[in-house]
Amino acid sequence: MQVPLSWYLIVAAALFCIGLYGALSRRNAIGVLMGVELMLNSVNINLLAFWRHIEVATASTPAALSGQVFAIIVITVAAAEAAVGLALIIAVYRNRRTVAIEDVDMMKL
Amino acid sequence: MSIPQVTVSHVVFVILSAIALIGALGVVTTRNLFRAALFLVLSFIGVAGFYILLEAEFLAMVQILVYVGAIAILIIFAIMLSQRLMAPGYKASNEQWLWALVAAVALFAALAFILLNVGWPTAEASVPQGTVAELGKALVDPDQYLLVFEVASVLLLAALVGAVVIARER
Numbered sequence: 001m002q003v004p005l006s007w008y009l010i011v012a013a014a015l016f017c018i019g020l021y022g023a024l025s026r027r028n029a030i031g032v033l034m035g036v037e038l039m040l041n042s043v044n045i046n047l048l049a050f051w052r053h054i055e056v057a058t059a060s061t062p063a064a065l066s067g068q069v070f071a072i073i074v075i076t077v078a079a080a081e082a083a084v085g086l087a088l089i090i091a092v093y094r095n096r097r098t099v100a101i102e103d104v105d106m107m108k109l
Numbered sequence: 110m111s112i113p114q115v116t117v118s119h120v121v122f123v124i125l126s127a128i129a130l131i132g133a134l135g136v137v138t139t140r141n142l143f144r145a146a147l148f149l150v151l152s153f154i155g156v157a158g159f160y161i162l163l164e165a166e167f168l169a170m171v172q173i174l175v176y177v178g179a180i181a182i183l184i185i186f187a188i189m190l191s192q193r194l195m196a197p198g199y200k201a202s203n204e205q206w207l208w209a210l211v212a213a214v215a216l217f218a219a220l221a222f223i224l225l226n227v228g229w230p231t232a233e234a235s236v237p238q239g240t241v242a243e244l245g246k247a248l249v250d251p252d253q254y255l256l257v258f259e260v261a262s263v264l265l266l267a268a269l270v271g272a273v274v275i276a277r278e279r
Contacts, residue, residue, distance in 0.1 A: 002118065002231065003118050003119055003122045003162065004229065004231060005229040005230070005231070006224055006225060006227075006229050007122060007126075008159070008163075009224045009229075010221055010224055010225075011126045011129065011130070011159075013217055013220040013221060013224060014130055014133075014217060015129060015130065015133050015152075015156075016216075016220075017213040017214070017216050017217040017220070018130070018133040018134060018136075018137055018213070019133065019136075019137075020209075020212070020213045020216065021137050021209050021210055021212075021213035022133075022136055022137030024205065024206075024208075024209030024212065024213070025137070025202045025203060025205065025206035025209040025210070026137070026201065026202060026203070027200060027201060027202060027203045028142055028201070030142060030184060030187050030188055030191070031137075031142060031145065031201070033184065034136050034145060034146065034149050034184060035136070035137060037149065037176075037180060037184075038133050038136060038137075038149070038152060041152070041153065041156045041176070044156070044168075044172075045156060045159050048159070048160055048163045048165050048168060049163060051163075051165070052163040052164060052165070052236065053229070053230065053231065054230060056234050056235075056236055056237075057230065057234040065240065065243060065244050065247050068165055068167070068168060068240070068244055069244070069247065069248065069254050069257065071165070071168050072168070072171065072248075072261075073257060073261055075168075075171055075172070075175050075176070076261045076264065076265060077261075077264065078175075078176075078180065079175055079179060079180060079265070079268075080264055080265055080267075080268030081268075082179075082180045082183055082184070083183065083268050083269070083271075083272040084268050084271050084272050084275065086183050086184065086186070086187040086272075086276075087271070087272035087273075087275040087276035088275055089187055089191070090187060090190055090191075090275075090276045091275050091276055093190065093191045094278075099191050101203070102203065
């Protein structure tokens with residue numbers, strides 16, 4: 001007996017909302033980035049749960065893999081985002097000696 | 110929603126959700142950012158367990174390698190390089206945390222309400238053997254995902270160059 005699809009979706013929704021809370025409430029830019037990583041992870045759980053429960057069951061070709069390919073692309077983009085985001089945080093820290101997001105407002109008029 | 114027969118995979122699912130959600134709650138509630146990063150690793154490992162339960166073994170390995178091995182270490186490096194923030198009396202959350210909590214709980218309630226009221230299909234089919242080999246072929250097959258693969262490599266190259274240029278000492 002498989003674990004039902006809705007269980008995965010509920011856990012992924014909970015993970016997404018926890019990540020959203022972290023991204024909105026943290027003062028530190030690295031904390032915000034960690035919240036975004038949690039949200040990306042929950043999206044990947046959704047993609048793979050739908051792949052396992054719907055695509056595998058309904059696909060016409062023997063190897064239906066678009067769910068897995070989607071998840072790989074999300075992981076790739078998350079890695080690129082983390083690299084550039086942390087480089088930005090290091091650059092901001094070097095210039096302003098802070099990574100608290102309310103102090104980084106140079107682009108505000 | 111009828112309660113299905115309890116099997117080993119249900120028990121494993123509950124344990125993995127506990128790992129992933131406790132890790133995630135630790136990430137957003139811990140004051141010390143370094144401990145938050147370690148909780149993030151715990152959450153990533155729980156998610157890798159979900160991938161194994163969903164019979165996507167390759168993705169589970171990629172999750173451990175990329176998230177735990179690379180992204181978490183990168184985050185810990187960034188925390189170490191901005192250590193001054195861990196001073197005592199430092200406030201971890203900003204003044205809009207209450208609104209953020211309300212928004213997150215409201216979004217979860219809406220999502221749970223919708224998800225529980227949809228008649229999701231159940232999977233009767235089993236995953237065919239050797240999906241890892243098929244995935245490898247599909248990623249470099251011009252008729253399937255070759256373009257996606259190439260775009261991803263260009264994206265990673267751009268991110269690599271961009272990260273070096275942005276973080277470089279001038």
